[in-house]
Amino acid sequence: MRKALRLRRLSRPRDDRYLFVPLDHSVSDGPVVSRDRWRDLVDSVVMGGADAIIVHKGRVRTIDPDVLAGCALVVHLSAGTAHMADMNAKVLVGDVEEALRLGADAVSVHVNIGSDTEARQLADLGSVAAACDDWNVPLIAMAYPRGPRIVDPNDPALLAHVVNIAADLGADIVKTNLATPSERMAEVIATSPIPVLVAGGPATGGSLVDHARTAMAVGCAGLAVGRRVFTSPTPMSLVAELASIVHGESEADIVRAMTGAVASS
Numbered sequence: 535m536r537k538a539l540r541l542r543r544l545s546r547p548r549d550d551r552y553l554f555v556p557l558d559h560s561v562s563d564g565p566v567v568s569r570d571r572w573r574d575l576v577d578s579v580v581m582g583g584a585d586a587i588i589v590h591k592g593r594v595r596t597i598d599p600d601v602l603a604g605c606a607l608v609v610h611l612s613a614g615t616a617h618m619a620d621m622n623a624k625v626l627v628g629d630v631e632e633a634l635r636l637g638a639d640a641v642s643v644h645v646n647i648g649s650d651t652e653a654r655q656l657a658d659l660g661s662v663a664a665a666c667d668d669w670n671v672p673l674i675a676m677a678y679p680r681g682p683r684i685v686d687p688n689d690p691a692l693l694a695h696v697v698n699i700a701a702d703l704g705a706d707i708v709k710t711n712l713a714t715p716s717e718r719m720a721e722v723i724a725t726s727p728i729p730v731l732v733a734g735g736p737a738t739g740g741s742l743v744d745h746a747r748t749a750m751a752v753g754c755a756g757l758a759v760g761r762r763v764f765t766s767p768t769p770m771s772l773v774a775e776l777a778s779i780v781h782g783e784s785e786a787d788i789v790r791a792m793t794g795a796v797a798s799s
Contacts, residue, residue, distance in 0.1 A: 536670035541706060543606045543639050544672060546585045546781070552707065552731055552756035553780045554674075555579045555763050555773065556588040558610045566764050572596060575764055580605040582773025583783070586639065588674075588758070591628045594636045602637075608674060609633035611662060612644035612655075622649035622681045626658050630665040640672035640706075647696050649681035656703065663704025675705035676758075678733075688714035694725045701728045709733060709758045712749055719752040734759030742772070746779045756780050 545552055557575070560566050567575050576597055579587055586606035589597070594609065611633070612624040624644045633641045643662050645655045659675060666673040677700040679687045686692065690713040700708035709731040713719040723730050732749045734742055734757065742762050749757060757776060766772045777783065 537666075537672060537706075540639050540670070541672045544586055544608075544707070546583065546604065546606075547783065549781060550729065550755065551750075551780050552585050552729065552758075553583070553773070553777050554586045554588055554608065554709075554731065554756070554758040555584045556610070556758055556760035557593070557764060558588055558590050559760060559764075560593070561590055561613045561615065563616050573598070575769060576601055578770035579763065579773055582770040583777035583781075584773050585756075585777075588642055588760070591632060591636055594638075599637065606639040607637055608640045608642050609636060609638040610642045610644070612642070612658070612676070614644075620650055622646040623651040624655055624658075626662070630662060630669050630671055634669060634671065638671070640674055641666065642674040642676055643705075644676040644678075645700070646678055646680040647699060648679050648684040652681070656699070659700070659703045659705070666704065666706075672706045673704060674707045674709065674758075675700035675703075676709050677705075678710055686714075687711055690718040690721050693719075693722045697722060697726045697728075697730055701726060707731060707755070711735075712745070712754075716748045717752055719749070719754065723753045729755035731756045731758045733757075734762045743775055743779070746776050750779055 542548055580601055586608050588608040588610050590610050611626050611628045613627040614624045643659050645659050663673055677696045679692045679696055688711050693713050696710055697708045707729045712732040713722055732754050735745055763769050
């Protein structure tokens with residue numbers, strides 16, 4: 535029952551649709567924003583109507599708990615940097631119990647299918663899933679076809695395999711790429727026993743708003759978009775627009791509700 539309650543918290547309007555904003559890129563690529571802009575960024579993402587933010591364990595300490603009154607917290611347990619010999623390698627740098635002590639509503643793990651270290655990453659996903667069951671914590675798998683054996687990371691058949699790996703190893707929600715052509719993402723979703731979210735795509739990949747509309751139209755359960763949010767000159771309005779697409783709410787109502795939640799906390 536407790537896992538079900540935590541899963542409900544991951545969808546702010548309780549409609550089983552999700553807009554997650556990962557802000558964990560400072561480990562892989564370097565600072566997301568300068569220190570003096572971090573609080574404003576988190577405030578903007580939350581007040582824009584994100585269902586959850588995703589950060590590494592140390593970064594949790596920099597977030598005012600009151601800001602998260604209407605937004606869930608996901609602690610990311612995987613790490614790797616752009617300076618590694620294998621940029622597709624990921625290792626566990628935290629555990630479920632530690633995330634719970636920090637106040638997490640869920641945890642996430644990154645798995646690159648097709649990478650040289652796929653076996654290790656699959657083992658890590660399985661072990662975290664077991665711990666999540668012990669502690670009744672939702673698990674989000676960030677699962678991608680990525681590595682030297684991957685020819686087309688947007689191939690529908692390959693994506694269907696990836697999302698089912700995540701489901702079979704114990705994830706409750708999976709994030710992956712959008713298929714090409716996009717209408718074939720419906721085939722991927724039809725194979726998955728768990729909700730499928732899509733990533734925001736490359737920064738040069740066209741309109742994020744159009745991408746969001748396409749993803750929801752083909753049956754995705756939501757989006758997990760980080761870089762294209764925190765590099766936006768207006769992250770709050772962008773998140774509000776994405777939230778309105780994901781949840782079918784008006785942007786003004788979302789911002790008004792979230793501003794009130796933060797003010798009353």
